[in-house]
Amino acid sequence: MFRTALRNVLAHKARLLMTVLAVMLGVAFVSGTLVFTNTISDAYQKSSAKGFDHVDVAVTAEGREDTGDTIGKTPELTQALLDDAAKVPGAASATGVVTGFTAIADKDGKLIGGGFQSQGGNYWGDKDPRYPLKSGAAPHGKDEIAIDSETARRAGYQVGDSLRLSVDGPVLTPKITGIFTTDDGNVAAGGSLALFDTATAQQLFGKTGTYDEIDVTAKAGVTQAALKAELDRALPKDVVETTTGKQLADDQAEMIASSMSGLKQGLLVFAGIALFVGTFIIANTFTMLVAQRTKELALLRAVGASRKQVTRSVLIEAFVVGAVAAVTGLIAGVGIGAGLRSLMGALDATVPDGPLVISPGTIGAALAVGVLVTMLAAWLPGRRAAKIPPVAAMSSVHAQATVKSLVLRNTIGALFSAAGVAVILAATTMNGSDGQAPMGMGAVLLIIGVFILTPLLSRPLIAAAAPVLRIFGVSGKLARQNSVRNPRRTAATASALMIGLTLITGMTVMAGSLQQSIDKMASSALSADYVVSMANSNTLSPDVDRKLKATDGVTATSPLRNAPARIAGETEYLTGVTGGTIGELTELKVDDGSFKVGGTDVVVDDDTATSHGWKAGSTFTASFEDGKKQQLTVAGVYEGNEMIRGIMLDNATLTPHVAEPTDMQVMVKTSDGPSDATKDRLEEALGSNPAIKVQDKKDISNEIAQMFTLMLNMLYGLLAMAVIVAVLGVINTLAMSVFERSQEIGMLRAIGLDRKGIKRMVRLESLVISLFGGVLGIGLGVFFGWAAGELLASTMATYELVLPWTRMAVFLLLAATVGVLAALWPARRAARLNMLSAIKSE
Numbered sequence: 001m002f003r004t005a006l007r008n009v010l011a012h013k014a015r016l017l018m019t020v021l022a023v024m025l026g027v028a029f030v031s032g033t034l035v036f037t038n039t040i041s042d043a044y045q046k047s048s049a050k051g052f053d054h055v056d057v058a059v060t061a062e063g064r065e066d067t068g069d070t071i072g073k074t075p076e077l078t079q080a081l082l083d084d085a086a087k088v089p090g091a092a093s094a095t096g097v098v099t100g101f102t103a104i105a106d107k108d109g110k111l112i113g114g115g116f117q118s119q120g121g122n123y124w125g126d127k128d129p130r131y132p133l134k135s136g137a138a139p140h141g142k143d144e145i146a147i148d149s150e151t152a153r154r155a156g157y158q159v160g161d162s163l164r165l166s167v168d169g170p171v172l173t174p175k176i177t178g179i180f181t182t183d184d185g186n187v188a189a190g191g192s193l194a195l196f197d198t199a200t201a202q203q204l205f206g207k208t209g210t211y212d213e214i215d216v217t218a219k220a221g222v223t224q225a226a227l228k229a230e231l232d233r234a235l236p237k238d239v240v241e242t243t244t245g246k247q248l249a250d251d252q253a254e255m256i257a258s259s260m261s262g263l264k265q266g267l268l269v270f271a272g273i274a275l276f277v278g279t280f281i282i283a284n285t286f287t288m289l290v291a292q293r294t295k296e297l298a299l300l301r302a303v304g305a306s307r308k309q310v311t312r313s314v315l316i317e318a319f320v321v322g323a324v325a326a327v328t329g330l331i332a333g334v335g336i337g338a339g340l341r342s343l344m345g346a347l348d349a350t351v352p353d354g355p356l357v358i359s360p361g362t363i364g365a366a367l368a369v370g371v372l373v374t375m376l377a378a379w380l381p382g383r384r385a386a387k388i389p390p391v392a393a394m395s396s397v398h399a400q401a402t403v404k405s406l407v408l409r410n411t412i413g414a415l416f417s418a419a420g421v422a423v424i425l426a427a428t429t430m431n432g433s434d435g436q437a438p439m440g441m442g443a444v445l446l447i448i449g450v451f452i453l454t455p456l457l458s459r460p461l462i463a464a465a466a467p468v469l470r471i472f473g474v475s476g477k478l479a480r481q482n483s484v485r486n487p488r489r490t491a492a493t494a495s496a497l498m499i500g501l502t503l504i505t506g507m508t509v510m511a512g513s514l515q516q517s518i519d520k521m522a523s524s525a526l527s528a529d530y531v532v533s534m535a536n537s538n539t540l541s542p543d544v545d546r547k548l549k550a551t552d553g554v555t556a557t558s559p560l561r562n563a564p565a566r567i568a569g570e571t572e573y574l575t576g577v578t579g580g581t582i583g584e585l586t587e588l589k590v591d592d593g594s595f596k597v598g599g600t601d602v603v604v605d606d607d608t609a610t611s612h613g614w615k616a617g618s619t620f621t622a623s624f625e626d627g628k629k630q631q632l633t634v635a636g637v638y639e640g641n642e643m644i645r646g647i648m649l650d651n652a653t654l655t656p657h658v659a660e661p662t663d664m665q666v667m668v669k670t671s672d673g674p675s676d677a678t679k680d681r682l683e684e685a686l687g688s689n690p691a692i693k694v695q696d697k698k699d700i701s702n703e704i705a706q707m708f709t710l711m712l713n714m715l716y717g718l719l720a721m722a723v724i725v726a727v728l729g730v731i732n733t734l735a736m737s738v739f740e741r742s743q744e745i746g747m748l749r750a751i752g753l754d755r756k757g758i759k760r761m762v763r764l765e766s767l768v769i770s771l772f773g774g775v776l777g778i779g780l781g782v783f784f785g786w787a788a789g790e791l792l793a794s795t796m797a798t799y800e801l802v803l804p805w806t807r808m809a810v811f812l813l814l815a816a817t818v819g820v821l822a823a824l825w826p827a828r829r830a831a832r833l834n835m836l837s838a839i840k841s842e
Contacts (some may be wrong), residue, residue: 006397016509020325021728022372027329028336031366033268035337035358043354045253052252053183054130056224058230059214064518075239076210085214088230090222095130097213098122100205101538102194103691104147105164106155111535111690117191117692118536119184122169122201131195135159136178142200146178151192163744164690165194170543170685184450206660244369276499279377299702307386314382318375326370330756333366356563413452420446422782428790435791443784447499450780454498459484459591461772472764473756479750481765482737485771491735494773496726497818501774501811504716505781506788511712514803518657519701520798525643526697528667530587530673530682536689539662544686551685553670553678559663563653566623572647573620576658579650585667586644592616593636602632602649605640624657642796659819674698723818726773730822734766738830749835759827766823769818778808 003553061075077096086094102120104112112118123131123146126138136159139146145165147157156162159178163487180195187193195201202208218227224244231242243251322326338356427435442631450457462483469476484491532548534540545559561576589594593616595603604614614620618634632649642645655661670678674696695703740746745758753761786801793799 005149020321020328023325023374023478024329024332024372025323025725027366027370027726028332030268030369031330031362032336033333034362034365035334035356036340036363040343041338041355041525042357043256045257046354052245052249054189054217055248057216057245058223058229058243058248059216059235060212060243061232062237068678074454076590077240079236080212080213082214084234085216085231088216088227088234089218090227090230090720093217094499095124095215096122096211096215097215098198098205099203099205100167100201100207101534101536102192103166103205103535103689104155104192104194105690107157109164109690112151112155112192113826120201120205120297121179122198123180123195125199129183130197131180133586134179136176137496138197139174139177139195139200140197142172142203144177144195144197145172146180146195147176148182148184148187148193149179150187151194151322151553152176152179166689166691171689181489221613245754252621256319261671262294263694310386311382313381314378315375317377318382319371322371322374323367323373326367329364329370330363333362353511358692361466362570383448403641409452410456412505413449413724415449416445416452417449420444420449423508424787428787430791431794435794439791441749443788447502447780450498450776451491451495454495454776455487457776458487458494458772460489461662462490462768462777465768465771468769469764472760474753475760475817476764478761479768482741482761482765483768489616489733489737490769490772493730494769494776497723497730497770497773498777498780498814500723500726501777501815502780502784505808506784506803506809507712507781508807509782509785509801510788510792510803511709512807513785513800515704516802517702517796517799518704518830520800521641521643521796524587524798525641526585526667527587527669529670530668530679530681530694530696531665531693531700532686532692533665533667535693539664540666540692542661542663544664544692545663547685548668549683551682552626553681554668556584556669557650557666557672558585561654561663561665563654563658563660564625569622572608572622574654575646575648576651576654579652581669582648582667585669588638588640590636593634595638596635597648597686598650598651600630600632600649601635602647603638604647605638605645605680606633607640607645608647609634609637609701624752625734626659628657639675641798717793727818727822730766730818731825733763734823734826737765738826738833742833744840745830745833746835746837746839749833750839755831758831762827762830763823765807765828767819769821770815770819771812774812774818778811782808 032762053150059077059081061077078098082094082096099119099121102116106112123138123629123795128138129134131148133146134149134624136146155163157176157179159176162173163176165172165174176195178195182193182195184191196204216227216231218224228242228244233500235242258452266718334356340355398426407820420442423438423445426443429435430438462480466480469480472479532540532544540559542559545557548554549557558578558581559576563574563576566572567572577597579596579601582597583595591606592601592602592609597603609615612618612635613622614634616636618632619631620634621629621631623629629651660837668682670682672678679694679696683689683692686692688695693699748758782803789799789801
């Protein structure tokens with residue numbers, strides 16, 4: 001039986017090729033994902049570990065928990081603590097570390113480092129071992145700076161150049177005195193690092209006389225653990241905590257691995273989709289192969305082969321096919337992993353240098369996935385073949401499915417579909433995250449149900465295309481009959497395409513609806529002409545509001561200033577605003593009371609009011625971060641949204657209790673309204689600062705739209721793999737169908753149907769099957785998009801369903817294109833059959 005199985009594989013090489021390709025693509029995606037993420041993760045871990053080479057023990061401030069009405073405040077690492085750490089037995093030196101956001105502009109005035117990766121720090125003394133100087137000297141004073149060599153190379157800066165930068169708003173123009181090298185992970189990932197002398201860094205980052213961290217190095221022969229023990233004895237335990245350099249490196253490696261796991265899981269989900277679609281092709285292929293060899297298998301049964309042996313022979317074929325596909329997929333996956341890394345470099349997403357990582361786990365996963373998926377998909381056709389009685393198989397009376405089996409299949413499919421729809425509809429009535437799991441389960445049930453029912457659905461839906469197919473005469477009529485001749489095969493072929501288009505359509509509906517909702521939210525919540533904020537969403541200096549207020553044409557401004565407070569034993573964040581102008585800068589619906597902010601009067605969003613049981617006229621006591629308390633009165637309750645929510649009070653009331661006031665953003669109203677000239681005037685008033693964004697409502701919506709568009713395009717690219725596999729499935733089905741119908745095609749040729757007619761018949765059959773899958777996929781995608789939107793609407797009041805008719809038409813056209821392209825080779829093969837040889841074939 002083993003030799004028989006191997007001979008069957010060799011005898012059907014061409015027919016198994018598409019199955020090999022389908023499995024190979026899925027395995028390549030899986031192994032490529034693992035190679036890529038493991039390589040990037042390993043490179044970052046090694047790079048970050050180098051960054052701790054000059055740290056034996058790190059001393060950081062011990063965080064304090066909130067207690068009662070007191071807000072826990074982190075202790076400060078003072079110069080006295082640094083001096084004490086340096087005197088500890090076993091310590092060779094102690095370095096004070098200061099860090100903060102620092103946006104550097106290139107020579108064109110654009111931000112370097114992508115905002116979040118734009119960092120600044122302090123250069124310790126005249127020779128800091130952490131940052132070896134490549135050229136120049138250490139910075140001294142507020143007008144000097146040192147930058148990393150990668151930033152200097154990318155921007156074309158040299159020692160002696162002046163550059164523009166911003167820390168929290170105002171623009172500075174220091175001179176570059178030094179260029180240094182670093183193993184900092186942010187720099188390796190394409191960010192920037194700017195260093196000032198320690199006093200300047202402390203002043204710029206609002207940490208005068210204090211440090212974020214104290215790094216202590218050990219004397220020769222002193223271990224990190226011994227130095228840590230000495231520091232623990234010498235320094236106050238309630239003020240600081242100590243961590244060894246090795247532990248820091250391990251924690252950083254774990255954090256990098258954790259951050260990469262999200263990307264890895266996301267990519268593997270799409271690899272799973274491609275493999276799932278591939279199972280339809282595999283099952284289809286082996287079903288047809290088994291059907292074509294029915295008499296052969298019956299003869300094996302007649303000469304003594306058992307049912308298990310017949311099933312085992314099919315599984316052996318599947319094992320060989322899966323093993324070949326897995327090995328080739330693994331090789332292709334290594335190439336994909338290397339290609340993705342090169343692509344990141346081409347897109348300026350720099351990653352640290354390092355070797356390509358092909359772990360034993362990656363090899364094992366690729367082989368296991370390829371072999372198991374193929375064998376599982378082939379098991380049912382093999383089992384079905386083994387159950388056919390030998391005499392029935394030889395006389396071919398088994399060919400048609402019994403009425404009982406069809407009724408059972410349709411009943412099971414209807415039950416699954418009904419259960420899926422019921423669970424999804426129930427999930428839409430739930431709130432937010434509570435409904436996510438039920439909706440996911442309902443979606444799985446519905447897809448399974450529709451897949452089971454697809455043979456039943458194929459007849460009426462394909463029959464609907466009959467009037468169009470009549471235009472093509474005999475070829476069109478034959479194509480329709482061929483499409484419904486074997487509903488199960490048609491269903492399995494169409495289902496592969498259906499799943500890909502379901503996901504693509506559902507995500508498109510969600511993205512379009514969300515964008516519409518964001519636009520509506522921005523226009524309904526804001527009456528300000530502009531919102532000013534930092535490029536990295538960091539805080540702004542209060543100077544920004546003062547400069548904007550003094551700009552010609554500005555009629556009203558209000559900074560949004562966040563500060564923590566203890567209310568009823570819980571920490572809440574208060575939002576400070578300019579009470580006299582906030583009303584004309586926002587358009588928030590008031591449910592209770594009036595929108596009045598000033599003195600001790602505050603306004604509260606509806607969710608916060610409900611959680612505390614407040615209404616207009618309610619009073620509560622707030623304990624500020626400086627420990628002082630004040631009674632506040634709720635003047636009104638407004639409807640909050642994703643853009644504006646929380647407790648708003650006058651900055652005149654809040655600011656005296658805030659040690660270092662900073663603003664999250666500033667809202668601006670102008671006399672001329674939004675225009676390019678007004679925007680330019682505001683940007684010039686802020687010193688043309690590349691780190692500061694000046695956005696009108698359209699800019700805010702477009703920025704969010706860019707995020708959705710980027711995510712959607714990435715998902716389209718990933719799902720393209722599933723569509724490619726579906727195309728292979730259509731080609732495979734048609735090719736094997738042509739082989740099965742060789743005698744019939746020869747007869748058609750003999751009675752007068754020319755080669756063009758044969759080609760047209762096969763192409764129309766492919767087109768009908770593909771459009772059938774496309775219609776099902778788009779229909780399911782719209783339903784899932786609607787259901788997910790209903791769930792989202794419970795937390796987003798402005799959400800409304802938007803159907804992207806143009807894109808859905810494009811998706812249907814894509815399905816038609818798939819059908820046309822997939823039929824090219826099978827149609828050509830069918831037309832070239834020798835009619836006499838075909839008529840004599842069995």
